[in-house]
Amino acid sequence: MSTGWLVGSVVIAVIVAPLIGGLLRGIDRKLTAHMQGRIGPPIIQNFYDLIKLFGKKPMVAGKPQLVFAWGYLFLIITAVVFFALRQDLLVVLFILGFAGVCLVLGALSVKSPYSQLGGHRELLQMLAYEPILLLAVIPIALKTGGFPITNIFEYGQPLLPNLWLTFIALVIVLDIVMKKSPFDISSSEHAHQEIVRGVLTEYSGPYLAIIELAHWYELVLLLAILGLFWIVGSLWWLSILTPLAIWFILLITDNICTRLTWSWMVKFAWGVGISLIALNILVVNLGWM
Amino acid sequence: MLPEPIHLKLELEDETVVGVTPIIGYIYRGIEKAGELNPFRNNVFLVERICGICSFTHALCYCEAVEKLMQVEVPPRARFIRLCWSELSRIHSHLLWLGLFADAMGFESLFMQCWRAREIILDISEMTAGHRIIQSTSIIGGIRRDIDKEMAKEVEHKLSDFKELMDNTVSPTVYNDPTIKRRTVGKGMLSKEQANLLGAVGPILRGSGVPLDIRQTGYAAYKETGFEPIVESDGDCYARTIVRLREIYQSRELILKALSLMPEGDISVTVRGNPPEGEMIHRAEQPRGEVVYYIKGNGTRNLDRLRVRTPTFANIPPLLTMLPGCELADVPVITLSIDPCIACTER
């Protein structure tokens, strides 16, 4: 690939990803509203919100908060750039993990009990999904012969038929990262529940906007990782449709169940997620798939 | 954290609650004192404003207390219509609560469906009484608006719409959903003995297996319509939810029964004079539990003392025993399971 092409794809990824992310969040709100029988906000409401938040007076509860907010955004953008450059998938996921740590540290750097509790829960949440995320790379690497994303492109046939167990495990991760019921334990969608907004409680104005923006990047990145499973062959368009379908299913799940507790989440994520991946590795190694 | 101005000072060990102190007093309005300064007839409008949800039952209880003290016989038709309104307020209060309860568990779509069903009931209130919640229709000596035959038919029609909506959306979810059960079953346990000793009232008491409901005393027209309290024996948050859900259906039946049994006649009698010297206790069953009105007249147009013991006031001690030992994530669920109304509590 030429350098020009690479630079182009990076620029597109950095600019287009938040647009898609914001739009998806807007559609999410609209669809959720319709499922509940409401009219809901306009689809571009989230952009309005973001612009308004950026226009507010910056206020932080302490310097570290500022650093961690920016750190969170930059690390996630870095992960997106790495992904666009088709670098090592493992590295992308590690950077994503670091970004998560930033969010937790930002929450723990203030004294508010809600923020603290949110931080603790976010940590537990990471404890629940990080192992799955990292383990999920292994069957992909086994199949394609290495960690770089380029390998997946060059593999020649779609991964999903062989690795659908891993795919399901990744869907669980996506649900946890999107903070949708039953996994919305570290920051609830609405500010009047349980721990107010958890990790986000103490952020306001532009810094809340930064975090929101980072969430959009994160959402698009994870959907793109899910898209990797179809990327090659004549069925490439499924690599766009499948993540969107999964995303829609997660919206429905959000609307048909309650928030559950963190202990249940860790048990479920580890129990189901890890065993799915382990089974997948076993199956791939034995050559049944 | 909660849609109510109560400050629960929790002592935590990790995420387990070990101690709790309630701090209230943020919205104290001195209504008991205001009740002594107001003329006794205007107090009806005052006590309606103690609570924005069970407003009608407050007015009903106050009116019946004063009527008992003044030995006024209310026309039977008025008693039946009072029953209808008080049951309507029960339905909408329970649905409001159920919605908030679902919301506390992060179940937003159930929350919306509950409030959607509640809208039908509020429409009935608006149609029959003129206002949605604070109706100002009960006065000393009777009521101010009649429900005529056509309106009764319309009410029945709307109630059947309501039942259909409940049957299709809210009830199956609450009865079956495993995630709701996971959050409520076995949480906030209160045994029968504890409930009795701590003076719990309303659905908390009945959720713990005590068949006690003030409607059994037969105030308003409950004697004519007949009444059996709804009891669940588990004593946890789920049992309280089921008690309330079943009461919604029961209230609907009671309204229909009252509308069909309603005798013709006047809806109010003129009450002259002032309350005589003497004291009177009257109780009514609010959506949240029993409300106790103590009034003392002194022969003038002002009351000597007006004391209101609201249901949440009685339910706070049980809450204090339910909370220790639970997880932090369960605190909103358990606290909401008593259906707290702090505006009532402080008056």
Next chain:
Amino acid sequence: MPWMLPTIWKNLFSRPVTRRYPFKDIREPFSGYRGKLHFDMEKCNLCSACAQLCPSNAIVVDKEAKTLKYNPFACIYCATCVEACPRKAITMDTHYSPPATVKSEETCRP
């Protein structure tokens, strides 16, 4: 979980039940709704029966100045005055009183 599914699926493909309240599709209030108060000063003879009975003292009658002052923000819309008026000079329509940014009083003169 699956028990909520039919509901949200149905909602997704049917029209929302909420309304854009102050702007569009406002439901007509029921005929018995107690809304805004109107004083017909042609009929009023300033007997101040309404002012005496008003639970929230929203009506003040000044016989000297021949005015009737009505404060819609103190009014609780209980319709006691409508029933009390011996000359039926007070009526209520079925509209909600509109929200306002300043609390104002109405002064009526016969």
Next chain:
Amino acid sequence: MSLEKEVVVDKAELIPEVQNLLAQKARYCSSTCLDLGDKFEIIHHFQLEDSVDFTKHIKVRINKEDTLPSISNIYLAATLCENEMQDHFDIKIIGLAIDFKKRFLRAKESPEFMLTKEKKEEVSP
């Protein structure tokens, strides 16, 4: 007209009487405090088990400066009502299970003695 089934007791008899009710498994309902001018009258309302009618009102009269023994160690539910009385009437209640120290309903700057009667002529109707 007075309350049915009311019992007027002395201050000293209050605690034994309430303990007696506890043995009968009565349910605590409410407490009311009245200002009689020179005295306070406190009524504790109880309901006997398996009956929906009020069955017992215990009345105690104390002088204004006197103290009142708390029943909240027998019935925890009474503690809120007693704290409220303490706020409203400035009665000294001994042995409260949870004592909010007259800051149960009132904030620091609220006026004191909310419900006590001032000695002035009642306005005749």
